[in-house]
Amino acid sequence: MTTIPPEKLIDGKAFAEGLRKQIAAEVQVLRDQHGIQPGLAVVMVGEDPASDVYVRSKCKQTGECGMLSVERRLPADTSENELLLLVEALNKDPAIHGILVQLPLPRHINADRVLNTIVPEKDVDGFHPVNVGLLSTGGQALVPCTPLGCSLLLKDRLGDMSGMNAVVIGRSNIVGKPMAQLLLKENCTVTLAHSRTRDLPAVVKAADIVVAAVGIPEMVKGEWIKDGATVIDVGINRLPGSAEGKSRLVGDVETAEAAKHAAGITPVPGGVGPMTIACLLRNTLTACKRLHGLED
Incomplete structure (x- = not known):
């Protein structure tokens, strides 16, 4: 991982740890004062190694925050x-x-039909057309987790x-x-x-904030990057490493060079x-409060 000067580092790993502690504290209050335990169901169809690792991490962190974690694994057929x-x-x-259906799904299943079947109130991925519409019109939406995370990092850094x-x-x-809508x-x-x-390049050069989510390595x-800009790198790209059989992760931004100009930048990984x-856990907590009429 490219070394970023400490004063320029936007540490998503540390921020996420603090957010999970905050969520756990709120979950405990819900359980103690109202007898309510937020519940998240994760559904996975078939065997996909990357999805498997991700699902296990989701379920583990859900339980650690005091939430009910339900995992439903279905065969590929x-x-x-x-x-x-x-x-x-x-x-x-x-x-x-909260309901999350892990993508990708097997080819014989229409992913849009499945995702649109989830009721908007439990759509913690924020993909349902109702939540998309609410976000774009300034309504009370459940927001997709990755752009929500980017927005929280930006607000923490920039105010x-x-x-x-x-x-x-x-x-x-x-x-x-959705990132564009959150920035608006x-x-x-x-x-x-x-x-x-x-x-x-000229468009990016004029930006105070750059969010790169294009999926092309560096x-x-x-x-x-304009001097003093803030850079959020969403990309996670795996490239061959220097040693045989090894690989390395890079973002969509040329981190080392961008860090020379940026006032703040996220690393990859760890951003x-x-x-x-x-933010998936945050959305589950939000959905629980709304469903029980307890939102602040």
Whole structure:
């Protein structure tokens, strides 16, 4: 991992640890004062090694925060109808406040149909069209976990972002688009850039905030970054390492060079990644409070 000067490091791992402690304390209050335990159900279909590691981590952290953790693993040949019936049963289960169906799903299952079957109130991934619409219109949405984590890191680092120029590179439904909406909510002037943006270096150079979520290793060069800008690198790309059989993780930003210009930058790994699961737990807590009419 590239070394970032301490004063420029935006430490997502440390922030996520603090967020989990805060969530655990709030969960304890819910249990003690109201007899309510937030519940998260994670559904996985088939065997995918990367998904397996991720699901185990989610379930472990859910339990550590004092929440009910329900893990449902289904064989790869599970029919779409069987999966939909499980989701509908979880929708009706009062002990479950958040439902997450791990992607990717086997090819014979329509992922959109499955995700849209989750009731919006329990859609802790924030992917349901109702939550997407609420986010874009300033309503009470459950927000996708990765952009929510980015937003929390930015607010912690910068405080008031009103009037800042922000560039989001990448227009996915999972990160880019919701990230742009969150920045608009903070009164930033937002540019949503992508692979066909003309003169992308100049666009990035004008930004006070850069969020890179394009999925191309080290695409954003150091000289693109304006002096004093804040850089959030969402990318996680695995490249061959110097030793045989070894690999290394890099982001979408050329970290070492960008750090020479940026006032703050996230590392890869240890930046945005840890925030995603922490924000999943935060969304589950939020969903639980809303379903019980207890939101602050």
